[in-house]
Amino acid sequence: MTRTLTLTTALTFLAGAAAAQELQLYNWGNYTSPELLEKFTEETGITVTVTDYDSNSTALAKIEAGGHGFDLVVPSANYVPIYVEKGLLMELDHERLANIGNIEPQWVDVPWDQGRMYTVPWQWGTTGISVNTSAYDGDINTSAIFLDPPDELVGQVNVVPEMADVMSMAIMYVGGEPCTEDLEVLREVRDLLAAAKPDWMSMDYGMTERMTANDVMASVNWNGSSMRIRLDNPDVAYGYPVEGYPVWMDSVGILADAQNVDEAYLFLDFIMEPENAAMISGFARYANGIAGSGEFMPEDMNTAPEIAIPAEYADAGVFLPTCPSSANDLYTQIWTELMQ
Incomplete structure (x- = not known):
């Protein structure tokens, strides 16, 4: 049952506290609705300042260093247990969250946060391949687009600097599974990435504007970003790698x-x-985990190919687990070499 937050409720709640009337949100870049923040400020009087980051590892390192001044952070599922283990997140008091029951059942007892003791949903989606079909009209449902770029895309490919996504896609491309510690598989992944990198243009995360402007012809990318690109540049399509x-x-x-x-x-x-x-x-054009939100969503999201995963590619999607530190250490070694 939805319970609406009103201005009166918010001000009453804050009246007895030494409220600073401000909030510091640390979130992914280009991921927070300005209209949402305006509405929140109108209802509560609280000003929200958003600071952007470009990867989970960047955010975690900043938080661990301390002295950051942030109140909220938005990690991906496979990073939440790391935050919890390191004592970086506050355990939530559900009595203070009247709308906690609005979380869709499948997003409550999740492996990374059973019972939602530390986090609530923001958005969910997939990581795939965005391709400008005016530059390349071949199969885009493969990680070969960035791991073995076709001639038409050489020098025009971007790879987002998100280690977990890129490493997992490369591991699945060679037949392994995410979080593998098989050294033979990881050597193959290392060599594959090292050989592919000279054919890339960049390793950046802000592709929505660059692909819209035809500055980049292909990129490892997130589905919501790809939809936003397509709405302004119909030549751009989103691929779901069959390898995983x-x-x-x-x-x-x-x-x-x-x-x-x-x-x-x-x-x-x-x-x-x-x-x-x-x-x-x-x-941001991603799905969320809140029941009843569908009736308020833009109609074009219900049928968008970036949001509604085509049936033939649904089984290739893998929800990334939290890898053990031993696996992360191996991946970090490969990633560090790649970033040099």
Whole structure:
């Protein structure tokens, strides 16, 4: 049952606290609806400042270093257990979250946060391949687009600097499984990435604008970004690698050293209202985990090929697990070499 946050409710809640009337959100770039923040400020009087990051590893390193000043962070599912293990997230008091029951059942007892003790849903989607079909009209449902680029795309391919996604796609491409510690498989992955890199243009994450402007012809990319590109540049299509592609969910948690805790709770409750969750999705073009939000979503998301996974590629999607530190150490070695 949805319970609406009103201005009166918010101000009453904050009246007894030494509220700073501000909130610091640390989130992925180009991922937060400005209209959502405006609405939140109108209803609560709380100003939200958003600081962007470009990868899970970047965010984790910043939070671990301390002195960051952030209240909320939005890690991907496979990173949430790392935050919890390191004591970086505050355990949630569900009594302070009237809308916690709006989370869709399949997103409640999730492997990375059983019972949603530390996080609530933000958005979920897939990592695949965005390709400008005016430059290449071949098969785009393969990771070969970036691991063995066709001649038409050599020097025009971008790879997002997200280790877990890229490493997992490369591992699945050679027949392995995410989190493998098989050294033979990892040597093959290392050599494959090293051989492919000279054929890439860049390793950046801001592809929505660059592919819209035809500055990049192909990229490892996220499905919502690809949909936003296509709406402005119909030549761009989204491919689901048959060898395997990541499925992910990003969730919001309150940091253990948050300064604006009351405000953070209000924000979490606010984004679990269906209409507000739909605002998040309508901006970034990803699905969310909030029941009832569908009726408020843009109609074009219901049939978009980037959102509604074609049946023939559905089984190739793999929800990335949290890899053990021993596996992450191996991947980091390969990634460090790749980034040099």
